[in-house]
Amino acid sequence: MKGYYGKLLEINLTTKEIKKVKIPERDIKLFIGGRGLGVKILWDKLPKPGIDPLSPENPLLFMPGSFSGLPIPSSSRTCVVTKSPRTSAISRKYKYGSTVSYSNVGGFLGPEIKFAGYDGICIVGKAKDPVYIKIEDDNVEILDASQYWGMKTDEFDKTLIRDLADRRFETCYIGPAGENKVPMACILHTAARAAGRGGIGAVMGSKNLKAIAVKGTMSIKLARHKEYLDLLSKVRKSFKNDNTGLLNWWRKDGTAGGLTGSSERGTQAVKNYSEGTFIEADKIGAEANRQKVWKRDIACFSCVLACKKSGIAKGAYKVMVHDGPEYETGTMLGANLLISDIVGLHKLIAVCDDYGIDIISVGNTIGFLMEAFEKGIINQDYLDGISLKWGDIEASLELIRKITYKEGIGKKACKGAKYLSEDIGRGSDKFAIHVKGHELAAWNVPVNSDYWTITYATSNRGACHLNGGKISMQNKSALIDSIACCSFAQEWYRGDLAYSKFLSAITGFDWTEEELLKAGERIFTLEKMFNYREGFRIEDDTLPAKFFENKFTVGKYKGAIVDKTEFKTQLASYYKQRNWDAKTSRPKDEVLKELDLDFVI
Amino acid sequence: MNDLVKYSRRHFLQNLLLGGGGMVVLGTLGFRIFKDEENKLIKAIRVDFDKCTGCRTCETVCSAYNNPVCIDGDWVDGLGNPYYSNIKVHHFNPDVDIPVTCALCDDAPCIEACPISPDLITGRKALYRDDENQTIKNDRDRCIGCMQCAKACSNLRGEVIYPNKETSKPIGMCTLCDGNIQCVKNCPFEALEYVEMSYNRDLSSLAPEKIAKKLISRIYNLKM
Numbered sequence: 001m002k003g004y005y006g007k008l009l010e011i012n013l014t015t016k017e018i019k020k021v022k023i024p025e026r027d028i029k030l031f032i033g034g035r036g037l038g039v040k041i042l043w044d045k046l047p048k049p050g051i052d053p054l055s056p057e058n059p060l061l062f063m064p065g066s067f068s069g070l071p072i073p074s075s076s077r078t079c080v081v082t083k084s085p086r087t088s089a090i091s092r093k094y095k096y097g098s099t100v101s102y103s104n105v106g107g108f109l110g111p112e113i114k115f116a117g118y119d120g121i122c123i124v125g126k127a128k129d130p131v132y133i134k135i136e137d138d139n140v141e142i143l144d145a146s147q148y149w150g151m152k153t154d155e156f157d158k159t160l161i162r163d164l165a166d167r168r169f170e171t172c173y174i175g176p177a178g179e180n181k182v183p184m185a186c187i188l189h190t191a192a193r194a195a196g197r198g199g200i201g202a203v204m205g206s207k208n209l210k211a212i213a214v215k216g217t218m219s220i221k222l223a224r225h226k227e228y229l230d231l232l233s234k235v236r237k238s239f240k241n242d243n244t245g246l247l248n249w250w251r252k253d254g255t256a257g258g259l260t261g262s263s264e265r266g267t268q269a270v271k272n273y274s275e276g277t278f279i280e281a282d283k284i285g286a287e288a289n290r291q292k293v294w295k296r297d298i299a300c301f302s303c304v305l306a307c308k309k310s311g312i313a314k315g316a317y318k319v320m321v322h323d324g325p326e327y328e329t330g331t332m333l334g335a336n337l338l339i340s341d342i343v344g345l346h347k348l349i350a351v352c353d354d355y356g357i358d359i360i361s362v363g364n365t366i367g368f369l370m371e372a373f374e375k376g377i378i379n380q381d382y383l384d385g386i387s388l389k390w391g392d393i394e395a396s397l398e399l400i401r402k403i404t405y406k407e408g409i410g411k412k413a414c415k416g417a418k419y420l421s422e423d424i425g426r427g428s429d430k431f432a433i434h435v436k437g438h439e440l441a442a443w444n445v446p447v448n449s450d451y452w453t454i455t456y457a458t459s460n461r462g463a464c465h466l467n468g469g470k471i472s473m474q475n476k477s478a479l480i481d482s483i484a485c486c487s488f489a490q491e492w493y494r495g496d497l498a499y500s501k502f503l504s505a506i507t508g509f510d511w512t513e514e515e516l517l518k519a520g521e522r523i524f525t526l527e528k529m530f531n532y533r534e535g536f537r538i539e540d541d542t543l544p545a546k547f548f549e550n551k552f553t554v555g556k557y558k559g560a561i562v563d564k565t566e567f568k569t570q571l572a573s574y575y576k577q578r579n580w581d582a583k584t585s586r587p588k589d590e591v592l593k594e595l596d597l598d599f600v601i
Numbered sequence: 602m603n604d605l606v607k608y609s610r611r612h613f614l615q616n617l618l619l620g621g622g623g624m625v626v627l628g629t630l631g632f633r634i635f636k637d638e639e640n641k642l643i644k645a646i647r648v649d650f651d652k653c654t655g656c657r658t659c660e661t662v663c664s665a666y667n668n669p670v671c672i673d674g675d676w677v678d679g680l681g682n683p684y685y686s687n688i689k690v691h692h693f694n695p696d697v698d699i700p701v702t703c704a705l706c707d708d709a710p711c712i713e714a715c716p717i718s719p720d721l722i723t724g725r726k727a728l729y730r731d732d733e734n735q736t737i738k739n740d741r742d743r744c745i746g747c748m749q750c751a752k753a754c755s756n757l758r759g760e761v762i763y764p765n766k767e768t769s770k771p772i773g774m775c776t777l778c779d780g781n782i783q784c785v786k787n788c789p790f791e792a793l794e795y796v797e798m799s800y801n802r803d804l805s806s807l808a809p810e811k812i813a814k815k816l817i818s819r820i821y822n823l824k825m
Contacts, residue, residue: 071661299656304789306654310696321695
C-alpha cells in the first residue's frame with residue numbers, strides 16, 4: 001500500500017525474537033496510523049480483558065502516523081499506545097480492568113521510526129535484565145542497559161548519544177520513575193519532551209526496557225508524488241504568509257501564553273482546582289519567563305511554530321538548562337500548588353522530567369495532598385513528617401523524590417489521587433481530581449463547563465484535556481493523533497490544504513474530510529469498546545464532587561460552579577448523539593457495524 | 602602550473618603528517634600550515650545560531666532537491682529523508698542546534714587530503730573545486746573511496762563529508778542547488794543566508810561540538 005511500508009517491528013523481550021510483521025492493508029485504511037492503528041493492534045494483541053498492564057503480555061506500541069517522515073509542517077508526533085496502569089472502574093469487574101492508554105510526544109522520534117522503515121514498533125514480553133533497543137534500518141539489536149539503570153533522564157540523554165557515537169540517533173527512554181514502575185511514570189525524548197500521560201513509562205519499566213534508539217535511511221513511496229509536492233509547497237507558503245497572528249502567538253510564548261490568559265478567563269487549575277484564577281500568575285507567566293529564564297525557541301521536526309522554550313533559571317535553586325514552563329507544567333506545579341517562585345517552579349519541572357514522571361499527574365496529586373493536609377484530614381505522620389503546605393517548594397521536591405523511589409508515603413502517593421483518597425477516606429474523594437483514576441490536567445472545569453465536563457468525563461484514557469468537548473472535536477483529535485500532526489497547527493490545514501488532501505496524495509485513495517472524521521469516530525469508538533470490555537460503564541463517565549460543590553472565590557468568575565443536573569443532561573445528550581446505550585454506555589451494534597467495527601461485537 | 606606545484610607541495614606535507622600517524626597533530630598544525638595568508642572572501646552559507654530552532658526544514662529541502670526522483674518522466678524533488686541532506690542540524694543537550702554544511706573553505710583540507718594525483722590538464726584531483734561556483738565536487742570515476750577527505754573535514758572542519766551507502770564514495774558536500782539554494786530559501790526562521798564571508802569566520806567551519814560548546818557557554822552562561 002502506497003504511503004506506508006505495511007510493516008510493524010515486533011520485539012519480544014522475553015524470547016528476544018525480532019520480527020517484521022505485515023500490517024493488514026484493511027487495518028491501515030480503517031485506522032490510519034499512530035493512535036488509531038496502535039489501538040487496533042492493542043485490541044488484537046489483548047484478546048481478553050483484565051490482563052495486568054504491568055505484565056509481559058501488555059504490548060507497548062510506538063506509533064508514528066501517516067504523515068510521519070514527510071516534512072509536512074508540524075507533523076512530528078509519535079503516539080505511544082498500551083493498556084493503562086493508571087485507570088480503574090468504579091465497580092471493578094476485573095482486578096486489573098483498565099482503560100486504553102495513549103500518549104503523544106513531539107520531537108523527532110516518529111519521523112525517524114519511519115526513516116528506519118517501520119509504521120510502528122510493538123514491544124511485548126519482559127527482559128530478564130535491563131536492556132535497550134537499537135534500530136538502524138533492518139538491523140535491530142537488543143542490548144544490555146544495566147550500566148544505565150538508575151540514571152536520570154538528562155544525564156542518560158547525553159550518555160546514550162555519546163556511547164552510540166552518532167548524533168543521528170533519535171532516542172526515547174524512562175527515568176528512575178519508570179524503572180521503579182511508578183504508575184505515573186512517563187517516557188522522555190530529547191530530555192524534555194514527554195509522552196507524559198497514562199503511565200506508559202511504568203509499562204516500559206515493567207519490561208526492563210530503558211530506551212529505544214533509532215535511525216534510518218529509508219523513505220516510503222507515495223501514490224501521487226507530484227500532487228503531494230504541490231500541497232507541500234502551498235502549505236509552506238501558507239505558514240510563511242500567515243496573517244492570522246497565530247503563528248507569532250505560538251512562536252512568542254508557546255503554550256505558556258495560557259498561564260496568564262487562562263487565569264484571567266477563570267479556566268486555570270488553582271489550589272487543587274478550588275479556584276480558576278491565580279492572582280500571582282504573572283510571576284510565572286510568559287512575560288516573566290522571557291525576562292528571566294528563556295533563552296531559545298525550539299521546534300520539533302519540520303515545524304515552524306517553535307513553541308518549546310528553553311532556558312536556565314538562576315537563583316535560590318540550582319537548575320539545569322531545561323524547557324518550560326509551558327501551560328500544563330507551569331499550572332500543575334505552579335498555580336495548582338500556589339507556587340509563584342519562578343526559579344522554584346523551574347526546578348520542580350526540571351526535576352520531574354529528570355525522574356521521568358508525568359508532571360500533570362504528580363502536580364495534581366500533590367495538590368490533593370496539600371488540600372487534605374490543610375483540612376487536617378491527614379497530618380505530618382501520614383506524610384513521613386513533611387509539612388505539606390500550599391506553595392512549599394522544598395516539601396514538593398521531597399514528595400516528588402519519594403514518589404519516584406517509592407519511599408514511605410511515595411509508595412502510596414505514586415498511585416495518584418484516586419488511590420490516596422481511598423486510602424485516606426474521610427470524604428477526601430470529593431476533592432480527588434481524577435476521572436477513572438487518571439488525574440485532570442491544567443484546565444479547570446466550572447467556567448466553560450459545557451466544554452470541559454464532557455472533555456474530561458468522556459475521554460478514553462481517563463481525564464484528558466486534549467479529548468475535545470464536542471463529538472466532532474473528539475473524532476478530529478483521534479484523527480490528528482493518527483496522522484501524527486500537532487493539534488497546535490490544525491488551523492493551517494483547511495480547505496484546499498485539508499488533511500484529507502495530503503492523505504489522498506500519499507495513499508492514492510480519494511479521502512474526503514468526512515471520511516477522515518469517520519475514521520476518527522471509528523478509532524474513538526474502538527477505544528470505548530476496549531474500555532467497555534474492561535468493565536467501564538456509564539457511572540465511570542463522571543466528575544469529582546468538588547466541581548458541583550465548590551464555588552470560585554476570586555477573580556472575574558467568582559461564584560462559578562458546575563451545575564450537576566446540567567452536566568447529567570449534557571452527558572445524556574452526548575450518549576444519544578453517539579448512539580451509545582444510555583444505561584451501560586456501550587456503543588450500539590448498529591453503530592459498530594456502520595463503523596466497520598463488526599469484529600468487536 | 603603554479604597551481605600544480607602548490608597542490609603537490611601540500612599533498613606532500615599532508616601525506617607526511619598522515620604518515621606520521623597523528624590526525625590530532627594534523628588537527629592542530631594543519632590549520633596553520635594550510636591557511637592562506639590573504640583574507641579572501643568566499644560566498645557561502647552563513648548560519649545565525651541565535652535564530653535556528655532545530656526544526657531541520659533545511660535538511661529535508663536539501664535532501665529533496667539533491668536527490669530528485671523520476672515521476673512520469675520528470676525529475677522532481679524527492680521526499681527529503683534528512684540522512685541524504687548536505688546540511689545537518691546537530692542537536693545538543695543543553696538545547697542548542699548547530700546546522701553544519703560545507704563551508705567551501707578557501708584552503709579546502711578535504712582536497713588537500715585527496716591522495717589522487719592532480720590531472721595534468723585540469724589540475725584536479727578526484728576531489729576538486731568547481732571553478733564556477735566554488736563548490737567541492739568529487740570525480741567518482743577517479744575516486745578510490747579512501748575517505749581521507751572525510752577524515753580531514755571531520756578533524757579540521759565541520760565533519761560534513763561521509764561515504765555514500767552504496768558506492769562508499771564521499772558525499773555531503775554542498776552543491777548550492779544550482780543557484781537556487783533550498784535551505785536558505787526555505788528556512789522558516791531566516792537563520793540561513795548565502796553571503797560573502799571572509800575565511801576567518803567566528804563559528805563557521807568548526808566541528809559541531811566546538812560550536813556547541815561556545816554557544817552553550819555564551820547563551821546559558823555554562824561551562825560544559
